[in-house]
Amino acid sequence: MAERQVTVEAEVGLHARPAATFVQTATKAPLDVTVAKGGGQPVNAKSILAVLSLDVRQGDTVVIKAEGEGADEILDQLALIASAP
Amino acid sequence: MTALTGVGVSPGVGFGPGYVLAYETPVPAPGARHGGDAGAERDRATRALEQVAADLEERGVRAGGEAQDILGAQALMARDPGLAVGVTGLIDAGKSAARAVYEAFGGYREMLVDAGGYLGERAADLDDVRDRAIAVIEGLPLPGLPSRAAQPYVLIARDLAPADTALLSRDVVAAFVTEQGGPTSHTAILARAMGVPAVVACPGATSIAPGTPVLVDGVSGLVRPAPSEEEVATARNAASARDAALAAATGPGMTADGHAVPLLANIGGPRDVDGALEHGAEGVGLYRTEFLFLDRTTAPSGEEQEAAYLEVLDAFPGGRVVVRTLDAGADKPLAFLPPQGEEPNPALGQRGLRLLRAHPEILNTQLAALAGAAARSSAKLQVMAPMVATAEEAAWYVATCKEAGLPSAGVMIEIPAAALRAADLAEEADFFSLGTNDLAQYTFAADRQVGALTALQDAWQPALLDLVALAVAGAVEHGKPCGVCGEAAGDPVLACVLAGLGVTSLSMAPAALPAVRAALSRHTREQCRLAARAALAGTSPQGARAAARSHLPGLAGLAL
Numbered sequence: 324m325a326e327r328q329v330t331v332e333a334e335v336g337l338h339a340r341p342a343a344t345f346v347q348t349a350t351k352a353p354l355d356v357t358v359a360k361g362g363g364q365p366v367n368a369k370s371i372l373a374v375l376s377l378d379v380r381q382g383d384t385v386v387i388k389a390e391g392e393g394a395d396e397i398l399d400q401l402a403l404i405a406s407a408p
Numbered sequence: 409m410t411a412l413t414g415v416g417v418s419p420g421v422g423f424g425p426g427y428v429l430a431y432e433t434p435v436p437a438p439g440a441r442h443g444g445d446a447g448a449e450r451d452r453a454t455r456a457l458e459q460v461a462a463d464l465e466e467r468g469v470r471a472g473g474e475a476q477d478i479l480g481a482q483a484l485m486a487r488d489p490g491l492a493v494g495v496t497g498l499i500d501a502g503k504s505a506a507r508a509v510y511e512a513f514g515g516y517r518e519m520l521v522d523a524g525g526y527l528g529e530r531a532a533d534l535d536d537v538r539d540r541a542i543a544v545i546e547g548l549p550l551p552g553l554p555s556r557a558a559q560p561y562v563l564i565a566r567d568l569a570p571a572d573t574a575l576l577s578r579d580v581v582a583a584f585v586t587e588q589g590g591p592t593s594h595t596a597i598l599a600r601a602m603g604v605p606a607v608v609a610c611p612g613a614t615s616i617a618p619g620t621p622v623l624v625d626g627v628s629g630l631v632r633p634a635p636s637e638e639e640v641a642t643a644r645n646a647a648s649a650r651d652a653a654l655a656a657a658t659g660p661g662m663t664a665d666g667h668a669v670p671l672l673a674n675i676g677g678p679r680d681v682d683g684a685l686e687h688g689a690e691g692v693g694l695y696r697t698e699f700l701f702l703d704r705t706t707a708p709s710g711e712e713q714e715a716a717y718l719e720v721l722d723a724f725p726g727g728r729v730v731v732r733t734l735d736a737g738a739d740k741p742l743a744f745l746p747p748q749g750e751e752p753n754p755a756l757g758q759r760g761l762r763l764l765r766a767h768p769e770i771l772n773t774q775l776a777a778l779a780g781a782a783a784r785s786s787a788k789l790q791v792m793a794p795m796v797a798t799a800e801e802a803a804w805y806v807a808t809c810k811e812a813g814l815p816s817a818g819v820m821i822e823i824p825a826a827a828l829r830a831a832d833l834a835e836e837a838d839f840f841s842l843g844t845n846d847l848a849q850y851t852f853a854a855d856r857q858v859g860a861l862t863a864l865q866d867a868w869q870p871a872l873l874d875l876v877a878l879a880v881a882g883a884v885e886h887g888k889p890c891g892v893c894g895e896a897a898g899d900p901v902l903a904c905v906l907a908g909l910g911v912t913s914l915s916m917a918p919a920a921l922p923a924v925r926a927a928l929s930r931h932t933r934e935q936c937r938l939a940a941r942a943a944l945a946g947t948s949p950q951g952a953r954a955a956a957r958s959h960l961p962g963l964a965g966l967a968l
Binding site: 330332335338339340342343346347367369370371372373375376378384406408 | 477480481484485488489490491516519520523526527530534676699702741
């Protein structure tokens with residue numbers, strides 16, 4: 324299982340546009356992708372409602388995981404979105 | 409009908425007939441069940457959600473801009489895989505498609521409402537998606553608004569969904585008024601983007617009879633049904649006078665009698681420079697350097713840093729640029745600056761200067777890069793340290809900066825201890841910069857991130873003003889300048905008070921500069937001093953503000 328740990332840099336946290344872009348990107352991947360806040364319970368990264376419910380704010384750390392072919396590529400993209408200011 | 413009051417979230421004055429949006433989707437009965445064909449029922453629900461998603465997306469594309477983002481996020485909600493699983497499960501248990509949709513949304517809705525704040529305001533978006541899906545399933549008409557009108561109307565609603573408002577324009581809507589919503593609600597965001605006045609959190613607004621002429625002031629939050637012609641004219645004149653006054657005040661910041669108070673910009677990197685210049689910033693009063701360091705496994709090289717510093721310096725030839733050295737800490741952890749132990753209270757932990765002292769190589773590289781950039785530019789570079797508590801820390805920092813070849817080194821005053829012993833710190837530092845946000849957090853023991861404590865974050869709190877006065881007095885004793893770079897500096901009324909207290913420069917978000925420039929230019933230094941004295945005599949933030957305003961007559965012309 325590959326994973327990335329990043330700090331959320333956007334002022335709005337992983338809400339609003341960053342959350343939508345994150346979920347849209349995850350949805351395109353033919354793999355299961357999860358995201359967790361800090362050491363918390365991972366949720367489906369393709370679910371906007373689950374991602375919003377994590378209530379990830381600026382400065383929080385998230386852990387994104389995926390398994391299978393292309394996992395590293397999708398995780399790199401998601402890590403970039405999550406950490407964009 | 410008497411005037412109503414809400415929260416003004418988009419400035420300007422609007423007047424027109426009230427259009428009251430009263431649309432409610434009936435709640436499907438709790439016992440509503442389908443006829444037994446779960447597969448067909450699941451298809452109905454799935455098709456309805458997809459139709460709603462496609463419709464929202466299509467409206468978004470037509471509207472463009474901010475609205476497109478918002479409607480796109482709503483479309484994602486309609487297509488949420490977790491929600492689909494919930495709906496399917498409920499239908500398999502016998503619930504009708506409409507009831508299953510209602511209940512599946514309910515769980516998420518509760519979670520958002522419980523979270524409050526920004527997420528709480530998203531509950532309205534979710535409700536709108538739910539109601540649209542239920543309307544499609546039940547064959548009910550979808551909510552709609554007149555997108556053409558002979559005369560622009562004042563749109564009044566309990567709350568507005570972005571799908572309702574996205575396709576409206578200022579030719580059609582004179583103002584928005586909602587009973588619910590806050591400053592970050594979509595109504596507020598879209599109204600500002602459209603340049604239409606808006607008042608939210610205005611109880612009783614939907615009881616205004618449809619068609620009643622309504623006057624809306626998006627600054628004061630006043631909503632007056634059936635105003636007199638005179639009231640409309642007065643409000644309109646005040647709004648245009650304000651616009652004219654803001655546009656008329658140009659040039660460097662100074663009081664009416666010519667006492668200079670340089671107006672500077674707070675920036676987070678080279679990308680913010682254009683906004684600062686556009687609003688007439690005379691320099692940079694706070695350059696946050698964290699952006700260079702976050703989300704990296706190793707510290708940025710000296711060359712990379714130097715380039716980023718030089719880019720900002722070059723935008724202000726001959727001007728002043730105050731750079732805050734790295735302000736990292738337990739809540740903004742950096743892989744290459746490991747915390748030295750567990751920190752249960754990050755705000756009280758090893759952050760700012762405390763962390764840099766534990767990692768001198770990081771500070772030395774940053775200072776060398778700053779000195780390198782300064783040598784290649786005509787701007788006057790100053791550096792300052794975050795989170796300084798004692799004169800000893802100030803002395804250490806200043807000595808370190810001087811060794812690096814930086815001639816001007818100051819400290820931020822954001823810890824009450826530093827304000828209380830400001831004279832001791834002023835002996836060591838070349839200047840002060842007051843960070844009022846953190847100073848309020850530490851003075852009132854009130855976490856900045858906790859929404860419930862915002863009243864204690866009010867920069868008009870008399871205890872905070874006392875500490876500002878103490879810091880200024882300490883600086884004056886040693887002939888050192890003392891600026892302010894917190895939110896307080898961007899409040900035009902408070903800016904006059906700060907100038908009256910003896911603050912020597914004000915640094916703020918670039919958009920706040922014009923109103924502060926205009927407010928200062930309309931008052932003498934003596935009026936600012938009287939306002940400051942009156943504010944210090946207050947016993948509450950409201951009292952301090954009201955007392956200060958009574959000495960600042962020029963605010964009336966700005967409709968502030």
